[in-house]
Amino acid sequence: MADSTKTLVCPACGKEMEKIYIERTKCFIDICTNGCGGIFFDNREFKKFDEDHEAIDEIKNALEGKEFKHVDASYKRICPVCGMKMMKNSTSIKGEIIIDECYGCGGKFLDYGELDKIRAEYKTEEERSKAVIDYLKANMGSEFEEMHSHKLNQKNANKKGILNNIINKFF
Ligand SMILES: [Zn+2]
Numbered sequence: 001m002a003d004s005t006k007t008l009v010c011p012a013c014g015k016e017m018e019k020i021y022i023e024r025t026k027c028f029i030d031i032c033t034n035g036c037g038g039i040f041f042d043n044r045e046f047k048k049f050d051e052d053h054e055a056i057d058e059i060k061n062a063l064e065g066k067e068f069k070h071v072d073a074s075y076k077r078i079c080p081v082c083g084m085k086m087m088k089n090s091t092s093i094k095g096e097i098i099i100d101e102c103y104g105c106g107g108k109f110l111d112y113g114e115l116d117k118i119r120a121e122y123k124t125e126e127e128r129s130k131a132v133i134d135y136l137k138a139n140m141g142s143e144f145e146e147m148h149s150h151k152l153n154q155k156n157a158n159k160k161g162i163l164n165n166i167i168n169k170f171f
């Protein structure tokens with residue numbers, strides 16, 4: 001999806017968000033610099049910022065030295081791009097960090113501080129994915145090995161759907 005050019009209203013605190021241009025990725029990220037410090041990523045943008053080695057200088061600069069309004073992260077939020085209700089999802093199999101995701105446009109909203117936590121969670125995308133595989137192996141054992149190698153029969157088709165959902169989400 002192309003960068004949205006309209007000014008977004010922060011889904012957490014209602015303030016207008018500021019567009020910050022990121023040189024490295026040639027895209028704009030919407031940051032709630034005058035409200036809660038939340039960050040909105042358009043579809044796919046987030047993947048370019050979630051690993052520790054991926055520079056986020058512009059985002060850091062935009063947030064640095066400011067006091068932000070505290071918001072209740074448990075409230076349901078409405079996507080500022082397409083107006084759909086956002087879903088609360090964990091960013092990894094650990095389930096410790098919950099962010100808001102829009103299934104309509106693929107946008108993601110992170111509360112202040114969550115980006116740093118996510119970047120500290122795993123060093124690379126491979127590690128994040130491996131954690132899912134390890135978790136599934138540990139909990140499903142040989143059944144998982146079977147599915148993973150596509151030796152799946154009809155009676156497991158439903159489970160395969162669930163597994164695929166998990167894999168698609170984290171990979
Ligand atoms: Zn805000």
Ligand SMILES: [Zn+2]
Pocket residue numbers: 079080081082083084102103104105106107
């Ligand atoms: Zn949306």
